Amino acid sequence: MSKVQVRLKVNGKVIDELVEPRTLLIHFLREHLNLTGSHIGCDTSHCGACTVDLNGKSVKSCTVFTVQAADGEVITIEGVANADGTLHALQEGFREMHGLQCGFCTPGMITRAYRLLKENPTPTEEEIRFGIAGNLCRCTGYQNIVKAIQHAAAKLAGAPFQEAAE
Amino acid sequence: MIPGSFAYHRPNSIKEAISLLADLGEDARVLAGGHSLIPMMKLRLASPDHLVDLGAINDLKGVRADGADIVIGAMATQHELIASELLGSKLPLLRETSLLIADPQVRYMGTLGGNVANGDPGNDMPAVMMCLGASYQVVGKSGERKIAARDFYKGAYDTALSTGEIVTAIRIPVPPPGHGFAYEKLKRKVGDYATAAAAVLLTINSGKVATCSIGLTNVADTPLWAEQAGKILVGSTLDAATVTKAAAAAEAITSPASDNHGPAYYRTKMSGVMLTRALIRAKARAS
Numbered sequence: 001m002s003k004v005q006v007r008l009k010v011n012g013k014v015i016d017e018l019v020e021p022r023t024l025l026i027h028f029l030r031e032h033l034n035l036t037g038s039h040i041g042c043d044t045s046h047c048g049a050c051t052v053d054l055n056g057k058s059v060k061s062c063t064v065f066t067v068q069a070a071d072g073e074v075i076t077i078e079g080v081a082n083a084d085g086t087l088h089a090l091q092e093g094f095r096e097m098h099g100l101q102c103g104f105c106t107p108g109m110i111t112r113a114y115r116l117l118k119e120n121p122t123p124t125e126e127e128i129r130f131g132i133a134g135n136l137c138r139c140t141g142y143q144n145i146v147k148a149i150q151h152a153a154a155k156l157a158g159a160p161f162q163e164a165a166e
Numbered sequence: 167m168i169p170g171s172f173a174y175h176r177p178n179s180i181k182e183a184i185s186l187l188a189d190l191g192e193d194a195r196v197l198a199g200g201h202s203l204i205p206m207m208k209l210r211l212a213s214p215d216h217l218v219d220l221g222a223i224n225d226l227k228g229v230r231a232d233g234a235d236i237v238i239g240a241m242a243t244q245h246e247l248i249a250s251e252l253l254g255s256k257l258p259l260l261r262e263t264s265l266l267i268a269d270p271q272v273r274y275m276g277t278l279g280g281n282v283a284n285g286d287p288g289n290d291m292p293a294v295m296m297c298l299g300a301s302y303q304v305v306g307k308s309g310e311r312k313i314a315a316r317d318f319y320k321g322a323y324d325t326a327l328s329t330g331e332i333v334t335a336i337r338i339p340v341p342p343p344g345h346g347f348a349y350e351k352l353k354r355k356v357g358d359y360a361t362a363a364a365a366v367l368l369t370i371n372s373g374k375v376a377t378c379s380i381g382l383t384n385v386a387d388t389p390l391w392a393e394q395a396g397k398i399l400v401g402s403t404l405d406a407a408t409v410t411k412a413a414a415a416a417e418a419i420t421s422p423a424s425d426n427h428g429p430a431y432y433r434t435k436m437s438g439v440m441l442t443r444a445l446i447r448a449k450a451r452a453s
Binding site: 002004020021022024027043044045046048051057058059060063064065067068070112116130131132133134 | 167168169170171172173174176197200201204205207208217219221245268269270271272274275356357
């Protein structure tokens with residue numbers, strides 16, 4: 001089947017590539033662009049490890065064709081850090097609050113939380129839990145992930161988050 | 167998992183999509199949000215030669231009021247339904263249902279049109295649409311027609327749509343102000359299909375049920391409109407004895423499969439339990 005020319009922006013950079021229509025966005029990111037931060041976990045749109053931001057929406061990139069993302073804008077974990085290279089408040093939050101153990105789910109968690117905080121900069125604990133319901137973590141029990149997101153929300157709002165990690 | 171090869175089409179108008187589908191015939195599948203079709207393609211349970219992506223057609227988007235109806239474009243996503251102020255004030259049942267579908271990422275992509283047109287008995291919106299008396303605007307090469315949700319579902323993945331036809335919009339009569347509503351869904355975890363679920367829309371006049379419509383999800387090959395159960399409740403105060411009778415009438419029309427959601431008898435019983443809970447909540451919301 002013939003390839004299609006696809007143009008899209010990934011982490012601010014314009015990409016022009018020939019792809020097979022069946023190429024999933026996660027494969028395109030990992031194998032064509034060597035952006036291996038987004039992970040393939042379940043490969044069935046349940047676990048959220050492959051979550052990236054596409055046109056202002058959190059999507060599971062294992063269930064989106066690259067051609068669907070044509071002319072769009074993608075942000076992956078590699079594009080989340082601040083322009084000066086310092087960690088984004090969410091990345092800092094996950095570090096400070098011990099929001100990860102094995103780290104496999106973390107890129108998906110952070111890119112999902114990135115959109116969650118854009119839409120709702122002051123989420124309650126319940127809203128955070130509901131907002132990350134599409135991301136599975138098999139290590140942490142979520143407690144410190146929620147705290148990490150609270151930490152980031154507080155930092156972005158200019159107020160420090162007090163509670164320590166467990 | 168990598169799907170089979172296909173040619174990709176992204177038409178910009180309904181007309182262009184219909185003409186493509188007419189040319190491609192049985193070899194083409196329509197792509198909406200993709201969260202049912204793409205997993206099937208990855209498992210090679212579906213391997214269409216052509217995909218016609220409806221994502222670039224602006225006429226399939228948006229939510230608007232049209233006289234006594236609300237019209238929702240087939241490509242409106244569940245995320246958009248949740249965010250819609252119009253639906254929040256006039257048809258809050260849709261918001262309540264959407265929040266119970268899948269997870270945030272899937273709701274950003276999943277569309278109302280895909281949910282109702284796919285014919286999957288596990289999908290939540292079809293029973294809600296039957297409950298609301300909605301109809302689907304359908305277009306194909308031989309023109310446009312309107313199909314009532316209550317006439318649309320023929321079997322699992324079998325609907326009244328002909329090859330080459332697409333659902334373009336969903337038309338829902340706005341229920342009267344003060345109506346009671348609820349969607350109760352029993353599921354094992356976030357993102358799961360219903361073990362059983364019930365949608366209720368009712369109006370109450372002087373303490374008695376004036377109208378009552380009930381839809382049931384995932385307890386048969388198709389979504390179910392529990393007409394008889396609704397009739398039993400009209401004229402009642404939703405007293406325990408009448409609710410029990412209505413729940414029994416709803417259970418009587420179910421024929422679920424025994425699967426990983428539980429044995430058939432359990433799912434049947436849970437459809438009655440979900441209906442009972444939905445009735446209690448709908449009553450509390452009605453004025």
